[in-house]
Amino acid sequence: MRYARDVAIVAFAQTAHRRSSQDVSETEMLLPVLREVLDRAGLAPGEPGFTCSGSSDYLAGRPFSFTMTLDGVGAWPPVAESHVEMDGAWALHEAWVELLTGAADTALVYAYGKSSAGDLGAVLTRQLDPYYTAPLWPGPVDLAALQAQALIDAGETDEQALADIAARSRTAARANPHARLRGPVPMGDHVAGPLRTGDCPPVSDGAAALVLAAGDTARRMCERPAWIRGMDHRTDPQGLGLRDLTDAPSARLAAEHAGAFDAPVDTAEIHAPFTAQEVILRKALRLGDDVSVNPSGGALAADPVMATGLIRFGEAAVRVHRGESDRALAHATSGPCLQQNLVGVLEGESR
Amino acid sequence: MNPANNEPVAVVGIGQTEHAAARRDVSIAGLVREAALRALADAELTWSDIDAVVIGKAPDFFEGVMMPELYLADALGAVGKPLMRVHTAGSVGGSTALVAANLVASRVQRTVLTVAFEKQSESNAMWGLSLPVPFQQPLLAGAGGFFAPHVRAYIRRTGAPEHVGSLVAYKDRRNALKNPSAHLHEHGITLEKVQSSPMLWDPIRYSETCPSSDGACAMVLTGRRGAARAPRPPAWVHGGAMRSEPTLFAGKDFVSPRAGRDCAADVYRQAGITDPRREIDVAELYVPFSWYEPMWLENLGFAAEGEGWKLTVSGATELDGDLPVNPSGGVLSTNPIGASGMLRFAEAALQVCGRAGAHQVDGARRALGHAYGGGAQFFSMWLVGAEPPAG
Numbered sequence: 098m099r100y101a102r103d104v105a106i107v108a109f110a111q112t113a114h115r116r117s118s119q120d121v122s123e124t125e126m127l128l129p130v131l132r133e134v135l136d137r138a139g140l141a142p143g144e145p146g147f148t149c150s151g152s153s154d155y156l157a158g159r160p161f162s163f164t165m166t167l168d169g170v171g172a173w174p175p176v177a178e179s180h181v182e183m184d185g186a187w188a189l190h191e192a193w194v195e196l197l198t199g200a201a202d203t204a205l206v207y208a209y210g211k212s213s214a215g216d217l218g219a220v221l222t223r224q225l226d227p228y229y230t231a232p233l234w235p236g237p238v239d240l241a242a243l244q245a246q247a248l249i250d251a252g253e254t255d256e257q258a259l260a261d262i263a264a265r266s267r268t269a270a271r272a273n274p275h276a277r278l279r280g281p282v283p284m285g286d287h288v289a290g291p292l293r294t295g296d297c298p299p300v301s302d303g304a305a306a307l308v309l310a311a312g313d314t315a316r317r318m319c320e321r322p323a324w325i326r327g328m329d330h331r332t333d334p335q336g337l338g339l340r341d342l343t344d345a346p347s348a349r350l351a352a353e354h355a356g357a358f359d360a361p362v363d364t365a366e367i368h369a370p371f372t373a374q375e376v377i378l379r380k381a382l383r384l385g386d387d388v389s390v391n392p393s394g395g396a397l398a399a400d401p402v403m404a405t406g407l408i409r410f411g412e413a414a415v416r417v418h419r420g421e422s423d424r425a426l427a428h429a430t431s432g433p434c435l436q437q438n439l440v441g442v443l444e445g446e447s448r
Numbered sequence: 449m450n451p452a453n454n455e456p457v458a459v460v461g462i463g464q465t466e467h468a469a470a471r472r473d474v475s476i477a478g479l480v481r482e483a484a485l486r487a488l489a490d491a492e493l494t495w496s497d498i499d500a501v502v503i504g505k506a507p508d509f510f511e512g513v514m515m516p517e518l519y520l521a522d523a524l525g526a527v528g529k530p531l532m533r534v535h536t537a538g539s540v541g542g543s544t545a546l547v548a549a550n551l552v553a554s555r556v557q558r559t560v561l562t563v564a565f566e567k568q569s570e571s572n573a574m575w576g577l578s579l580p581v582p583f584q585q586p587l588l589a590g591a592g593g594f595f596a597p598h599v600r601a602y603i604r605r606t607g608a609p610e611h612v613g614s615l616v617a618y619k620d621r622r623n624a625l626k627n628p629s630a631h632l633h634e635h636g637i638t639l640e641k642v643q644s645s646p647m648l649w650d651p652i653r654y655s656e657t658c659p660s661s662d663g664a665c666a667m668v669l670t671g672r673r674g675a676a677r678a679p680r681p682p683a684w685v686h687g688g689a690m691r692s693e694p695t696l697f698a699g700k701d702f703v704s705p706r707a708g709r710d711c712a713a714d715v716y717r718q719a720g721i722t723d724p725r726r727e728i729d730v731a732e733l734y735v736p737f738s739w740y741e742p743m744w745l746e747n748l749g750f751a752a753e754g755e756g757w758k759l760t761v762s763g764a765t766e767l768d769g770d771l772p773v774n775p776s777g778g779v780l781s782t783n784p785i786g787a788s789g790m791l792r793f794a795e796a797a798l799q800v801c802g803r804a805g806a807h808q809v810d811g812a813r814r815a816l817g818h819a820y821g822g823g824a825q826f827f828s829m830w831l832v833g834a835e836p837p838a839g
Contacts, residue, residue, distance in 0.1 A: 100554075100555075100556070101453065101454075101554060101555065148692075153508075153514065153515065154507050154508050154509060154535075155508055155509075155514040155515075160506075160507035160509050160576060160577060161507060161537050161822060163535070164537065164695050164822050164823070164825070164826075165695075167692060167694055167695075167825075168694050168695075172692050172693050172694050173693055173694060173697065174693075174706065174710070175691040175692060175693040175705075175706055175707035175710050175711075176691065176692055176693075177689065177690055177691060177692075177714075178690060178691070178692035178826075179534065179536055179543055179547065179690055180534070180535055180536050181532065181533055181534055181535065182508065182515055182533050182534075182535035183515065183532070183533050187532060187533075190532070191532070191547055191550075194547075194550050194551060194554050194556055195550060197554035197555075197556065198454050198550055198553050198554045199453055199454070200550075220514065221514070223508075223512065223513060223514040224513070224514045224515050224518050224519070225519065226519045227476065227511070227512065227513045227516075227519065228475060231513070329530065330530050330531075330532075331528055331529060331530060331531075332518075332521045332526055332527060332528075332529065332530075332531040333521070333527060333528075334521055334522040334527050335518050335519050335521055335522065336522065339522070346528070347528065350528060431515070431518065432515075432518040433518075436518055436521070437518065437521075437531065
């Protein structure tokens with residue numbers, strides 16, 4: 098056995114993602130999701146052996162924003178709990194490791210983001226090198242456009258192929274009641290050439306949560322648990338001049354270390370906020386045409402920043418739960434132009 | 449952690465920067481790299497020996513960089529490796545070390561570099577901590593304003609004499625004179641000077657308050673095989689835990705939060721400690737305001753409820769006492785917020801290795817590292833020993 102214990106995703110819940118949730122606080126947005134996911138796993142608030150979340154103060158516009166959402170967890174009596182200032186997929190990794198040590202048998206993992214609280218494009222420029230890049234205020238669309246143009250220049254895609262990715266994703270999202278864009282939208286004008294409105298993710302507010310459980314506890318909670326066969330994450334340097342933007346070496350490395358290439362997957366939920374990034378990730382993650390990619394619609398249908406990566410794991414897991422997938426890949430990204438990547442492999446037991 | 453089945457975790461490298469109010473000589477990347485390189489040199493390892501990096505810091509507003517680990521990936525030698533960023537408020541330096549320790553304990557990674565930092569001079573931490581209305585009352589400026597009422601509650605509850613806080617500050621600032629890395633070196637400090645310093649948040653005086661520091665701390669953690677190759681005997685992790693409770697609720701005990709008591713109980717259970725006062729030789733506690741020493745002594749089980757201040761007054765927590773607390777000078781002498789917790793963990797490790805220099809506690813075999821954060825609601829602790837854990 099590769100790891101000390103078998104750990105599975107046994108329950109998942111998410112909000113109906115919206116353009117703006119100014120009528121509710123982050124805690125109010127999150128609370129129904131936490132209740133739903135704990136109900137599904139048959140756990141009471143405060144009962145999970147470990148809790149871990151992912152969120153960003155910069156989205157909330159206040160320090161320690163995660164202390165407020167802890168109110169939604171039911172942390173009394175006190176709970177074993179931690180937080181990452183990263184997408185919730187990395188909180189999932191921390192919780193998975195905690196379960197591997199045997200310190201807990203169950204874990205609650207959640208993530209949320211209210212992109213509507215500020216100008217998301219401007220906020221995300223603050224992720225860049227504060228001395229050399231951030232003072233230029235290049236937004237996420239500008240940087241993704243450089244990447245898309247590099248890909249087109251390399252002959253690996255064209256604007257029509259990108260439009261097809263957008264249409265396929267949003268058509269798939271018709272079956273996803275949580276998505277913001279359900280059905281194709283016009284590609285629109287160039288926002289930053291070659292990217293058009295339709296190549297970009299819809300700015301979204303939302304939250305997601307899942308429950309992890311080990312061994313027999315997982316089997317009790319879920320008819321067909323989504324077993325985590327491997328999980329790994331890697332980073333590339335941030336400097337755009339230090340990278341080949343048409344590639345995502347850290348995604349490939351993470352997939353290798355997660356065991357993704359050991360056997361074919363039938364489903365992949367990948368975190369590609371911009372159409373051209375799907376082209377890069379399909380190559381890095383070796384996803385052929387026989388793999389169902391982003392049946393949920395992916396980030397192009399809903400992109401609650403900080404939760405989008407965790408949602409990929411949830412969407413992959415529920416397909417295993419429902420018997421629609423036997424071996425699925427889930428992927429999350431962070432940073433400009435696919436800088437940091439996390440890959441997990443989920444499997445259902447044979448029927 | 450469950451020591452029975454897991455890989456034992458050893459601290460084989462420890463490094464910290466020079467701490468100062470403003471490290472204008474280095475960038476943010478330069479600061480974290482200084483600590484990381486010192487930890488690697490201490491372990492006699494290079495970047496290529498590191499399998500993963502876990503970094504922690506307090507709110508991103510303190511430097512004005514969102515998720516700075518992305519920009520720091522290169523400086524931390526993390527390219528092509530797992531890089532994780534922890535943020536659990538003031539307890540983050542401790543939590544970060546525990547997340548790194550779990551990677552080793554679970555055998556997911558072999559050798560992990562963990563780093564925590566704050567470069568507070570990039571912004572103004574007091575206003576960075578002051579939440580806008582409607583999240584907080586408009587008069588609650590900075591952390592001192594938040595914690596002073598809880599100190600007053602402690603004094604009222606225990607009847608502690610009013611000079612206890614100044615004794616702690618006087619001790620910690622003198623200890624810092626023996627720690628070349630400390631931010632504050634107040635030569636000529638006297639008890640009278642502490643007691644005559646300006647009142648900031650009654651009963652907390654200027655000299656009873658932590659400074660605002662730029663600094664970073666780093667450690668290299670590894671398993672049994674890595675420890676066998678280490679240049680010197682390492683410190684071993686015997687127990688580690690985190691506990692959290694909500695910020696505000698009816699019945700919350702701000703003086704002795706239950707999350708702190710539960711966290712300590714978990715660590716002691718893992719480490720087989722039944723009488724912390726006798727079995728722990730030295731403690732590095734997160735004391736940002738002097739009165740928190742007696743408060744934590746009670747919360748952590750070193751003294752009975754209401755008796756913590758008596759331990760302080762007796763001199764037991766002095767460097768030559770029978771339970772030295774913060775021989776490094778503690779948070780009261782050095783406070784790069786995100787790194788302050790890891791400094792406690794690292795100083796505890798230095799003590800059990802016998803490598804704390806002029807502030808070494810003679811014969812220290814078991815030491816507690818402690819951190820807390822938020823509204824006295826997030827706790828992280830580890831207990832380290834000179835011997836490998838049993839089993």
